[in-house]
Structures are given as C-alpha cells and as structure tokens.
Amino acid sequence: MLNDARDDAATATLKALLLDHVSLGVNCEFGMVQRYCRVEPLDLLRFALTPLDGLVGQLRTGFAAFADSGNLSFEPDDTGWEYIARERVSGIGLHTNILVRDRPIADLPPREGQRIGRLTRKLLTELSVGRRTAVFSARGLTDADIEQLHEALRAHGPVRLLAVTGTPSPSLTGSVVKLRDGLAIGYIDRVTPTGYAADPSLDLWLAIVRLSARMLADPASPCGIQATPEPGDLALPADVVKPLLWEARAARRYRQRPVGVPRSCARLSRRSGRHKRVGRPAPYRSRTGERRLILPAA
Numbered sequence: 233m234l235n236d237a238r239d240d241a242a243t244a245t246l247k248a249l250l251l252d253h254v255s256l257g258v259n260c261e262f263g264m265v266q267r268y269c270r271v272e273p274l275d276l277l278r279f280a281l282t283p284l285d286g287l288v289g290q291l292r293t294g295f296a297a298f299a300d301s302g303n304l305s306f307e308p309d310d311t312g313w314e315y316i317a318r319e320r321v322s323g324i325g326l327h328t329n330i331l332v333r334d335r336p337i338a339d340l341p342p343r344e345g346q347r348i349g350r351l352t353r354k355l356l357t358e359l360s361v362g363r364r365t366a367v368f369s370a371r372g373l374t375d376a377d378i379e380q381l382h383e384a385l386r387a388h389g390p391v392r393l394l395a396v397t398g399t400p401s402p403s404l405t406g407s408v409v410k411l412r413d414g415l416a417i418g419y420i421d422r423v424t425p426t427g428y429a430a431d432p433s434l435d436l437w438l439a440i441v442r443l444s445a446r447m448l449a450d451p452a453s454p455c456g457i458q459a460t461p462e463p464g465d466l467a468l469p470a471d472v473v474k475p476l477l478w479e480a481r482a483a484r485r486y487r488q489r490p491v492g493v494p495r496s497c498a499r500l501s502r503r504s505g506r507h508k509r510v511g512r513p514a515p516y517r518s519r520t521g522e523r524r525l526i527l528p529a530a
Contacts, residue, residue, distance in 0.1 A: 243469040246438065247271050249445055253394070254358060256381075257282030258370040260327070260429035262396075265437045268473045276351035279327040281426060284370065284377060286322030291384035297321040298352045301345030308332050310427070317344055362390035365448065367441075369396035371423045375411075382415050390414065394444045396437075398423050406436045406461045408443040410453055416444040434472070439465040 250271045255262040255278045263278040276298075277287075290297060297303045297319055306328070309316045315337065317326040328344055358364050366385055370377075378395045385391040392414045399405045399419035408418045418440035421433050439461035447453050 240470055242467070243471065246442075246469050249441060252364050252445075253367050253441060254278075254355070254364045256287060256366050256368045257324075258284065258368065259424070259426050261369055261424050261432050262367050262437070264429050265432050265434060268432075268434055269438075269469050270471055270473065274351065274354070276326070276348065276355045277324070279329075281325040283323050284368075284381065286319075286324050287368075288380055288384045290319075290322050290324065291381075292387065294356060294388075295352045298348055301341055301349075304341065304345060304348065306337055306340045306344070315340060317348065356388065359385060359388035359391050362392065365392040365394055365445070367394045367396065369420075369423050371398050371425075373397040373417075378411070378415070378417060386414075392416075392448045394418060394441070394448075396420055396423070396440060404458070406439050406466075408440055408447060408459050410447045410455050410457065410459075412455050413451060414448060416447055418444055435466040435468060436461075438468065 247269060250266050250269055251273055253262070253266075254273070254275050255266075257277055257280055259281055260279045263275075266273065266278070303320050305318050305320060306315050307318065308314070313331055313333075315328045315330045315332060315335075317328050317340075318324070319326075326348065328340065330340065330344075359366075368381060373395055378393070381395070382391075382393045385393055394416050396418045397420070399421060404419040405421050406419070408416050410416045420436050420440065424431055442465045443459045443461060447459060
C-alpha cells in the first residue's frame with residue numbers, strides 16, 4: 233500500500249502510477265503485474281477474459297448486458313476449483329475468487345450480480361472523467377483493432393489507451409510509440425497466452441507503463457516517435473513479489489491442479505519453486521525455460 237513506511241520514494245511513485253492504470257484484458261496479465269508490485273485495485277476486468285469484439289460491443293452499449301444478472305452464467309473453471317462468471321452476450325469471463333468447495337452455485341447470482349454491477353458503474357465513472365489510463369494487451373493487435381477500441385473508449389470520455397502487443401522485431405522490445413494524443417502502443421517480448429497470465433515479463437511491462445505515462449501526459453510530445461526504455465525504466469519495486477514465489481504460495485494455499493491429475497503432479501519444491509513429478513506436460517515454458525503449471529486460469 234502507498235502508506236507503507238517501507239516504501240521508498242521510487243516504489244511509492246511506481247505504485248501510484250500502476251493505480252492510475254485500469255486493465256481491460258485480454259486476460260489477467262496486467263492484473264498480475266499490479267499484484268506482483270503489491271497494487272490491488274478493485275476493477276471489473278482486472279482478472280477477466282475479454283475478447284476484443286465483445287469488449288468493444290459492451291463499451292458501445294455502456295455495458296448494458298452487465299446490468300441484467302440474467303445475462304450472467306456461472307461455471308467452474310478448467311481446474312474445477314473456482315467459479316467463473318460469464319456474460320452471455322459478449323463472452324466476457326470474470327474470475328469470482330469463490331472456490332467451488334466453499335459455496336453452492338445457486339448462491340452466486342444475487343451476490344455476484346451486485347458486485348459486478350458496482351464494479352461496472354465504477355468503471356464507467358472512471359472512463360467518463362478520464363482519470364485512469366486503460367490498458368489492453370493481446371497478441372497480433374492491428375492498428376485497426378487499436379483505433380476501434382480507442383474510439384469506443386472515447387465515446388465515454390477523454391480516455392487514454394495503452395495497447396500492448398508482441399514485438400514484430402527485437403529492436404522494438406520494450407519500446408512505446410505514441411500514435412496520437414491519448415493513444416500509445418507498447419511492444420513486449422511476449423504476451424502470455426490465456427491460462428498462463430501469472431508469468432508476465434515484469435520488467436518490460438513496468439518500462440512500457442513508465443514510458444507511455446510520460447508520453448501521454450505531454451501533449452507536446454511528437455507522434456510516431458519510438459521511445460526506448462532507460463535502465464531506470466526497467467527497475468522493479470523494492471518489495472516486488474517474485475512470480476515463482478507467488479505460484480508456490482498459491483499452490484500450497486489452494487492445492488490447485490488440473491482436473492484428473494493426481495495431487496502429487498502439482499507438488500512444488502520449496503527450494504527451487506519448480507513442480508515435481510508433473511504428470512501432464514504443461515504447454516508453455518517460462519522465460520527461463522522451466523516447464524510450469526501456472527495457476528490462474530485467465
């Protein structure tokens with residue numbers, strides 16, 4: 233938190249900057265970046281799966297489908313442990329943070345409908361005043377995709393948008409280009425696939441956020457110019473939570489594992505953080521080449 237006496241000035245500044253950004257998807261990756269930096273805003277789409285077409289459609293209608301709890305369906309996620317709320321019109325899926333073992337599914341619609349309604353109104357209010365910068369990351373974003381999303385956001389207010397996508401060239405990794413006032417695109421080495429958002433490129437994410445914040449805050453900054461990160465832009469906060477450590481803690485707390493896989497297959501080594509005796513090969517490798525079972529399913 234910002235009032236933590238242990239935070240030095242740079243860490244406090246970074247946390248305030250991350251709080252000024254709101255995630256719109258496409259998955260939980262930016263939400264995990266905020267979590268590793270110990271920033272926990274309550275946002276509607278922070279831990280969600282948001283298809284671009286569905287997101288643009290909901291923005292154009294003011295998230296009208298979310299106002300009707302009858303449009304929400306609830307189902308266990310792929311691991312069978314947590315309930316996912318899915319909006320039928322747009323296909324947007326939201327983490328509920330409610331474990332299947334803790335509550336029957338019949339109890340979810342009233343409670344979660346109210347919570348989602350409050351977060352929807354909060355998001356629309358923030359968009360109308362342009363207080364926070366919207367962040368949307370996805371692989372293969374085109375200029376047309378970005379313009380379409382920014383246009384839908386601008387219908388609500390003076391919203392700034394940071395779009396993040398995979399780099400088409402190694403020379404662009406970590407850089408940011410201002411497309412026009414209120415709109416910037418950042419290039420990262422990889423956008424995590426759906427199901428593996430707990431393994432972001434944390435240093436590059438922080439560099440992109442810092443660079444875009446400086447560019448979008450300065451109306452005089454030229455458009456079309458590539459800004460590259462300085463060493464200080466890649467700096468992690470002093471109290472950063474390491475992804476491997478977070479995964480180990482989460483595994484011990486929730487004992488999550490894919491359905492049908494023995495519990496021993498999800499066991500972690502406390503010393504190395506690596507999974508032992510993985511019964512089913514994970515389809516994704518981390519930046520260090522380790523084969524992992526990443527826990528969050530969005």
